[in-house]
Amino acid sequence: xPIWEAVTMxxxxxxxxxxxxxxxxxxxxxxxxxxxxxxxxxQGMNVYMEDQFANRLIGLNVFxxxxxxxxxxxxxxxxxxxxxxxxxxxxxADADYIKAGLKTPATIAMYCADRMPLxxxxxxxxxxxxxxxxxxxxxxxxxxxxxxxxxxxQEVRASQNVVVLGDLVAEKLYAGQDPVGKEVSIAGLxxxxxxxxxxQGTMFGFSMDKFAIMPYTAPARRYICPINILxxxxxxxxxxxxxLAAMAEVEAMMRIRRQLKPAQENNFYLQTxxxxxxxxxxxxxxxxxxxxxxxxxxxxxxxxxxxxIMLMAVSERTREIGIRKxxxxxxxxxxxxxxxxxxxxxVVGAGLGIGAGILLAFVVRALSPLPAAVAxxxxxxxxxLGIFVGVVAGVYPATRASRLDPIVxxxxx
Numbered sequence: 429x430p431i432w433e434a435v436t437m438x439x440x441x442x443x444x445x446x447x448x449x450x451x452x453x454x455x456x457x458x459x460x461x462x463x464x465x466x467x468x469x470x471q472g473m474n475v476y477m478e479d480q481f482a483n484r485l486i487g488l489n490v491f492x493x494x495x496x497x498x499x500x501x502x503x504x505x506x507x508x509x510x511x512x513x514x515x516x517x518x519x520x521a522d523a524d525y526i527k528a529g530l531k532t533p534a535t536i537a538m539y540c541a542d543r544m545p546l547x548x549x550x551x552x553x554x555x556x557x558x559x560x561x562x563x564x565x566x567x568x569x570x571x572x573x574x575x576x577x578x579x580x581x582q583e584v585r586a587s588q589n590v591v592v593l594g595d596l597v598a599e600k601l602y603a604g605q606d607p608v609g610k611e612v613s614i615a616g617l618x619x620x621x622x623x624x625x626x627x628q629g630t631m632f633g634f635s636m637d638k639f640a641i642m643p644y645t646a647p648a649r650r651y652i653c654p655i656n657i658l659x660x661x662x663x664x665x666x667x668x669x670x671x672l673a674a675m676a677e678v679e680a681m682m683r684i685r686r687q688l689k690p691a692q693e694n695n696f697y698l699q700t701x702x703x704x705x706x707x708x709x710x711x712x713x714x715x716x717x718x719x720x721x722x723x724x725x726x727x728x729x730x731x732x733x734x735x736x737i738m739l740m741a742v743s744e745r746t747r748e749i750g751i752r753k754x755x756x757x758x759x760x761x762x763x764x765x766x767x768x769x770x771x772x773x774x775v776v777g778a779g780l781g782i783g784a785g786i787l788l789a790f791v792v793r794a795l796s797p798l799p800a801a802v803a804x805x806x807x808x809x810x811x812x813l814g815i816f817v818g819v820v821a822g823v824y825p826a827t828r829a830s831r832l833d834p835i836v837x838x839x840x841x
Contacts, residue, residue, distance in 0.1 A: 435772055441741075452737040453777030455730020456817055460778045460810040463723045464785025464802065469792055470712050472800035487568055489671045492539075492699040493518060493526070493661040493678060515695045516686065518658045526661060529681050532674040535664045537565040538644050540653035546640055547613045548601040553638075556597055558614065560644035560653050561662075566592075568664045576608035576623030584643040591619040591646075595627040596637035614640070615648045660699070675700075727813060730777065731821040738770050738825035746832065753832070762830040770822020771815055778814025782807055 441449075492498065496512035523538045530536070544558040559565070566578040575598075579590045591612060598607045598621075611618040619642065628636035644653060653659075663678065665671040675698055682696050752762065789800035 435768055439772060441769060448737065449773060449776075452733050453730065453773055453780070455726055455733050456774050456777035456814055457730075457781040457784065459723045459726030459730055460781030460813060461784040461788065462726060462781075463719065463810055463813070464782055464806050465788040465792075466719055467806040468785065468789035468800045468802045471803050472789070472793065474712060475801055486699065486701040487662070487664060488570070488701075489667055490568055490662060490664045490701070491671060491675055491678075493522070493663070493682065494659070494697045494699050497697050498660065498699050517654075518660060518696070520656050520658065522682070522685065523658065523661045525685055526663070526678055526681060530663075530674060530677055532665060532670050532677055534670070534674050535564050535567055537562040537568055537662045538658050539565065539662050540644060540649070540657070540659040542652040544614060544640075544648070544651060546597060546601065548610070551601050553597050553600045555638070556594075557639040558648065558652055559639060559641045560646065560649050561641060562644065565641065565662065568662050572626040573623045574626035575606065576621070579622055579641075579643060584645055587645040587647070588643060589617060589619045589646055590622045591640050591642045592623040592625060593621060593641075594625050594637040594639040596635050597640055598624045612640075614642070615651050617647055619646070619648075671700075723813075727817050730774070731817045734770055734774055734818065734821040735825060737773075738766060738822055739828070741769075742766065742825050742829045745829075750832065759830040762832075763826045766826035766829050767819060767822040770825065771818030774818025774821065775811065775814040778810050778817075781814075782810045785810070 443449075486492065495515050495517050520538065523536070527536050539559065539561045541557055541559045543555045546553045546556050546558075562584055563579055563581045566573070571578070573592070574595070576592070578592055579588070583590050591614065593601075593607060593612070601607070601612065602610065607621045607624060610621055612621055613619070625637070625639075625641075630636060642648060644658075663674060665674050679694065679698060683694065686695060688695065785806075786802055789802055793800040
């Protein structure tokens with residue numbers, strides 16, 4: 429029997445017995461749906477973590493010189509945490525030393541920050557990330573100035589009371605007004621607003637526009653940067669190769685500056701976007717390792733159900749099998765008919781599962797910030813699993829059908 433004819437017969441049977449067919453393929457449907465949905469969500473999360481989380485928090489081709497990791501995703505022992513706390517803080521002198529000695533072309537900015545309230549004309553914006561930095565910070569973060577300008581290196585050297593606001597802060601304090609040129613109060617001191625950063629959006633539902641950026645030399649530094657102390661030094665290079673070269677240079681320079689012996693560990697930390705993603709990558713790897721087992725459970729159940737349905741079909745169609753054999757059908761024709769019918773049933777379930785999985789991925793994308801990305805290979809795997817489960821589940825019932833004696837089969841009621 430031609431394969432296409434067997435598939436057509438199988439589809440007719442499925443259509444004629446819709447409810448029974450649906451319940452027989454539901455196991456495969458759930459297994460494949462789970463596969464597509466989980467892979468899509470994890471793929472989307474990978475894209476989100478790389479493009480939004482790490483690159484927006486750290487920056488593209490950027491690394492930070494810090495006292496300790498700024499982003500910790502795994503378990504940290506008390507001893508490790510205390511050892512980090514005992515490390516020397518990053519200082520202005522460290523930054524000057526790196527600026528003077530770094531040979532790889534790079535953009536460097538001192539950085540410190542803390543939460544502070546900002547107020548204007550009786551309005552107060554609370555828990556604003558007040559950042560003290562240099563003019564080069566805007567280039568490192570690739571901030572677009574929507575209104576006004578960024579402060580200059582001259583204003584940093586002159587310790588000017590100037591500030592650039594995030595979009596959310598500007599909207600909260602100056603709704604309907606142009607804030608550029610107006611003053612905002614920081615720690616009781618007036619600061620002139622010179623610019624507003626273009627809207628950055630949200631990350632995990634939290635606004636990325638709740639900040640204000642001032643020169644690290646401005647008077648309010650005493651609230652966010654202890655004397656001569658920084659949270660980190662941010663260094664950006666032209667590309668990944670230059671970044672690795674700059675990191676090697678900075679590590680060697682800091683070890684020399686802090687007089688560390690070859691056997692001693694670094695008492696500073698170089699934070700990169702890749703390092704910030706380590707915890708997520710470990711979690712996604714575990715999820716992908718567990719995924720085959722979880723999918724397999726559904727597919728085994730689905731295969732058992734399909735096998736049971738096909739055994740029932742053989743019993744119900746014993747007379748039909750006898751007639752076909754009496755008319756000249758060979759064992760391989762009967763075998764092919766039932767194997768193809770089982771495989772078709774399973775593939776239909778896989779197809780519905782793929783559709784449901786893609787739909788679930790798009791629902792997640794619509795209701796969350798995650799850009800769920802459907803991986804083409806997961807669709808191919810879903811179809812392949814459908815065919816495999818159907819063939820395996822259909823072999824035994826098909827074998828039983830093909831071995832029926834035509835005379836005995838014709839006598840069946």
